[in-house]
Amino acid sequence: MAMTPWWQRGAIYQVYPRSFADGNGDGVGDLPGLRAHLDHLSELHAEAVWLSPVFPSPMADFGYDVADYCDVDPLFGTLADLDQLIADCHGRGIRVVLDWVPNHSSDQHPWFVESRSGREHPRRDWYVWRDGAADGGPPNDWRSEFGAVGPAWNFDEGTAQWYLHSYTPQQPDLNWENPAVEAAMHDVVRFWLDRGVDGLRIDALQRLAKDPLLRSNAGSTRRHDQDWPTVHERLRAIRRVVDEYPDRMIVGEVYLLDVQRVVDHLSGGDQLHLAHNFVFLHLPWDAGAFRTVIEDFQRLAEPDAWPAWFLGNHDHSRIATRYDDGGHGPARARAVALLLTALRGTPFLYQGDELGLPDAVVPPDRVVDVDGRDPERAPLPWRPPSVAGPGAGFSTGEPWLPVVEDAEQLCVQRQAADPRSMLSLVRRLAALRAASPTLQSGGQQVLDAGPGVLAWLRTGDGERLLAAVNFAVEPRRLTGDALPGGECTVLLSTDPEWAPSSVAPRRSAVRDLTLQPSEAVLLRLPA
Ligand code: GLC
Numbered sequence: 359m360a361m362t363p364w365w366q367r368g369a370i371y372q373v374y375p376r377s378f379a380d381g382n383g384d385g386v387g388d389l390p391g392l393r394a395h396l397d398h399l400s401e402l403h404a405e406a407v408w409l410s411p412v413f414p415s416p417m418a419d420f421g422y423d424v425a426d427y428c429d430v431d432p433l434f435g436t437l438a439d440l441d442q443l444i445a446d447c448h449g450r451g452i453r454v455v456l457d458w459v460p461n462h463s464s465d466q467h468p469w470f471v472e473s474r475s476g477r478e479h480p481r482r483d484w485y486v487w488r489d490g491a492a493d494g495g496p497p498n499d500w501r502s503e504f505g506a507v508g509p510a511w512n513f514d515e516g517t518a519q520w521y522l523h524s525y526t527p528q529q530p531d532l533n534w535e536n537p538a539v540e541a542a543m544h545d546v547v548r549f550w551l552d553r554g555v556d557g558l559r560i561d562a563l564q565r566l567a568k569d570p571l572l573r574s575n576a577g578s579t580r581r582h583d584q585d586w587p588t589v590h591e592r593l594r595a596i597r598r599v600v601d602e603y604p605d606r607m608i609v610g611e612v613y614l615l616d617v618q619r620v621v622d623h624l625s626g627g628d629q630l631h632l633a634h635n636f637v638f639l640h641l642p643w644d645a646g647a648f649r650t651v652i653e654d655f656q657r658l659a660e661p662d663a664w665p666a667w668f669l670g671n672h673d674h675s676r677i678a679t680r681y682d683d684g685g686h687g688p689a690r691a692r693a694v695a696l697l698l699t700a701l702r703g704t705p706f707l708y709q710g711d712e713l714g715l716p717d718a719v720v721p722p723d724r725v726v727d728v729d730g731r732d733p734e735r736a737p738l739p740w741r742p743p744s745v746a747g748p749g750a751g752f753s754t755g756e757p758w759l760p761v762v763e764d765a766e767q768l769c770v771q772r773q774a775a776d777p778r779s780m781l782s783l784v785r786r787l788a789a790l791r792a793a794s795p796t797l798q799s800g801g802q803q804v805l806d807a808g809p810g811v812l813a814w815l816r817t818g819d820g821e822r823l824l825a826a827v828n829f830a831v832e833p834r835r836l837t838g839d840a841l842p843g844g845e846c847t848v849l850l851s852t853d854p855e856w857a858p859s860s861v862a863p864r865r866s867a868v869r870d871l872t873l874q875p876s877e878a879v880l881l882r883l884p885a
Contacts, residue, residue, distance in 0.1 A: 362799045364453055365557065365607040365631055366664055368405035368791055369698075369705045374672045375412050375434055376420060377737045378709055380753035387737065387752070389435035393443050395740075398770065399452055402712060403788035406453035408559050408609075410672060412440065416466050418528035420727070420735075421457075422561060423464035427546040444554050453556035455609070460543045461565040462529040469542075470530050477517050484539050485530045486522035487514075488572065496520055499574040500583040504729040510583065524565050524583065526728060534566055534592060544599045551600065557607035558600075560630075563623070564613050566592050585614055590622070593629045607631045609666060615640065617651065621659040632666040632704055639669055643681045643690060645812040645829040649804055652701065652814070656802070665703030669694055670711050676734050679717040686831065688714055689876035692783055692852035693827050696878040699787040700816065700825040702802035707784075710738055713773060714780035718762045732759055739765035742772060778854040786850060790880070796821045808837035811873065815842075815883075822883040823849070828873035835872045842868055846881040853877050 379391030389412065399407055411421035412434040421431070430437050444454050463470055472481040488497035488511075496511035503525050511520040512527040522531045532539050547558065567589035569582035593610075600606050609632035612620050617637050623630045635655070641647045655665050670677050677694050678687035691714040698705035718736030725732055736759050740751030743765050749757055750765040762768060773781035791797045796818030807813035810830030816823040824846065828834045846868045850856075853874055873879060 362795070363607075363631075364405055364605070365609075366704055367798050368403050369707050369788060370406045370408055370455065370609075370666075371399055371402060371404040372408045372410070372671060372706060372708045374410045374709055374735055376410075376758065377735050377752070379738065379740065380749075380755065380757075381435075383754040384433075385749075385753050385755040385758045386433055388433065389430070389439040389443050393439070393446055396446055396450060396452070399447075400450050401774075401785055402707070403785075403792045404452055404707075406455050406556065406607075407447060408455040408557075408706075409457060411457045411459060411561075416464055416528065418464070418526050422459055423462070423466075423526070423529045424459050425464040425466040427458075427463075427543075428549045441553065448554070453607075454554075455557040455559055455607070456550055456555050457561055458547065458550075458558040459561040460532065460534075460546075461562045462523065462525060462531045465528045465530055469532075473530075474514055474517060474521070477519070483536050484533055486533050486572075487517075487519045488522075490520055498572055498582075499576050500524075500572075502526070506728050524562070531565070535570055540592065540595065544596070547596065547599050548602070551603045551606060556605070557609065557631075560596070560608060560610045562613065563593070563610040563630075564589065585619065590629065593623060594626075597628050597630075609634065612636070617654040618658050621655065621663060624663040625660050627660075627662060632664060634666060634668060634671075634706070638667060639671075639674060643683065643686075643829060645810050645827070648697075648812050648827075648829075653804055655703075665701070666706060667698050667701050667703050668706035668708070669698070670708040670734070671706075672708065672735055673729075673731055674734060676715055676717050677711060678714050679733075682716070686876055687716060688780070689852070692780060692854075693876050693878040695780070695784050695787055696825065696850070696852050696880060697812075697827055699791050700797060700823070700880055701814070702800070702816065708734075710736075712781055712784040713739075713768050713770065715739075715762055715768060716764075718760055720760060724760060726759070735759060737761050739769035740771060741769055742766045743769075783852060783854075790850060794823075795819065796823055805840040806838040807841055808834055810834050811836065813841070820885050822885065824868065824881040824883055825878070826871075826873060826881070827878040828876060831875045833872050833874050836869060842883050844868065844884050846871075846883050849880045849882055851877060851879045 376387045378387045379395045381388050381390030412430050413424045414426040414429050414431045415421045415423050430440050447454050469484050473485045496509050500510040502510045513520050523529050564584045567586035573582045575581050610630045612623050612633045620633050620635050623633050638651050678691040681690040717733030720732040737752035737757045739761050743750045750761045773779035796816050800816045800818035803815045805813045813826040
């Protein structure tokens with residue numbers, strides 16, 4: 359049997375470097391800080407780490423405005439620190455995935471500085487410049503992704519034309535219609551793959567192709583400012599570059615709320631390896647809704663396409679807060695951990711999800727992000743503030759964003775010492791998956807198990823595992839003809855009370871099993 363590729367085996371852990379660990383006390387996380395905490399990733403059996411951007415940047419969008427694609431911002435360290443991080447990770451069997459931001463650069467990138475210097479400059483056409491509309495306004499009705507920004511166009515006084523920015527005005531869109539831009543961005547990919555990076559996360563992939571006629575969205579049945587059909591040929595060309603190297607992976611941020619359009623980026627085996635599915639991230643806490651998206655992927659994607667599942671990242675309110683609904687957050691976050699680990703596909707974990715962190719409370723005078731994303735970017739609490747000071751072991755200085763209110767209880771050190779904690783649960787789940795070819799690569803079938811319950815079977819070499827999540831706020835018994843009869847062994851439950859007694863695995867009849875509100879279980883069925 360072929361080896362399961364690394365990017366299918368286990369979790370890919372997202373580090374938001376500004377908020378992971380601060381090595382020099384300036385209040386902002388950095389690469390030396392991260393290197394000093396790699397044990398945490400090993401304990402989570404992370405197959406890979408994905409770093410949000412660490413490249414030189416004026417930080418208008420906290421690194422997603424890149425001023426030099428081939429270096430490291432001094433705030434985070436040096437290129438040598440990054441090389442060392444890659445070596446350290448590889449020494450632990452952890453792959454490294456960098457964030458590649460091909461749709462736009464910083465307005466401080468030399469390419470844009472040249473481009474805006476004059477209409478006749480040879481790099482003018484590296485960005486998207488247009489004359490204004492007849493009424494003197496922007497060239498069309500496109501809007502920035504960030505509501506607070508407004509129109510996606512900025513007027514440049516010097517050359518009296520408008521440039522396109524799908525995000526902030528400090529992030530001008532590169533012109534992918536220009537083959538020289540495409541070639542330059544391919545060289546960036548080669549630069550990092552040559553340095554031993556194992557994969558890239560492609561930022562805002564849906565924006566890489568727009569209507570070349572720049573027609574307005576209004577009055578048309580589809581959007582003209584993203585997801586133009588040419589995205590697929592551009593993606594295939596990127597994949598050809600990646601395939602010049604053995605065993606590398608690309609995962610796309612495909613921010614389209616339509617499963618068919620997401621899986622279109624996985625088809626043919628010559629596009630993405632993995633696609634972030636934002637339909638999944640936006641689901642309400644409802645068993646039927648989750649079932650639909652899981653089955654939609656199975657139904658719509660090609661048989662070889664591999665799912666990626668995630669419910670949190672640096673752009674969205676945290677799982678424990680989003681699904682809290684009057685106090686259910688912590689239990690639901692535990693259930694989510696089991697769900698992501700036991701579904702067929704690659705789980706993505708955003709730093710702090712393993713602690714069940716809620717959003718931090720950010721007072722108005724400390725707000726820094728233009729799009730309201732500070733609460734989910736709060737620094738990771740490592741140690742109790744009562745011992746480590748207000749930086750909670752993240753920093754000896756003042757953290758750039760406040761840490762979560764309950765850092766005392768939620769920090770890594772406290773949770774690591776408590777077998778009932780979320781962190782202990784996530785570690786157990788990761789260990790189970792690491793030891794289970796069935797969880798890593800087995801088949802999958804969703805089963806009817808009664809209202810409010812999502813259940814699915816994983817099958818491998820003579821082994822059958824059943825996972826079930828109770829989405830209801832009351833206890834629910836597993837019911838339904840589809841459920842296998844006979845006895846099962848409870849390998850794990852997300853109920854905190856369950857852990858201490860788990861020395862002798864509980865045996866039970868599958869159909870008699872009652873799940874507590876928000877409880878999830880993993881069961882081994884007789885072969
Ligand atoms: C992606 C990133 C987000 C960033 C945007 C612009 O959505 O995840 O953080 O602001 O792209 O680069």
